[in-house]
Amino acid sequence: MSIEDVNKIDLFTVTSEEICPAQAFLIITDHLEWPLNPNEHLFMLQEKINSYIAAVESGEVNNLFPESRGKDIVIKIYFQHRIPMECVDFLGKVSEVLSSTNIQLQYEESE
Template sequence: MTIEQTRVIDMIGIDNQTGTCTLTISDHLDWEDELSHLYLLQEKLNSYLAFVESEEILESYPEATGRNICFMIYFLHDIPEIAKQFLENARHTISSAGFELCFEVTPFPY
């Protein structure tokens, strides 16, 4: 699964150290078309939020019950300034909903 599949949850699991339920987004796209990339990212995050807020997560992954939720984005490419601003705004919105948004740039195979 990838960021291009905006209605699909890429990965979900429980962090063994913190007990947090982490929903992961795999973002392999470069930033050549920043606006299209940001649109896909926004749609993906909206799907993740809907999945959690509707409690569909509990039906699909009962282990998430009673746990903190973190949305984790792994980027393959360095994040441009416009995307950093978007992510900070998204972090604030997601935090207001009671969840956490984390991200990092890391090479990963496809």
């Protein structure tokens, strides 16, 4: 699964019980390269993030992954390629919006 599978959760994991606060990670894997015009890629990323948020807010995450109950939710994105400034700005705006919810956003680049 990947960013292209909009309605699927790519990976799920939780922190060990010794770690506080307990966190449940919904992971997005993005293997796509960034074109000169990143708008289409950003739209795909937005759709994937929105589907994760909807799954959390609807309770679907708790049904699919009961071990997520009572834990802080983190959407974590792993980018295979270096992200452009437009993506950094977009993720900052998403984080601002999510700051009023119980969902956090994190990301890592591998290059």
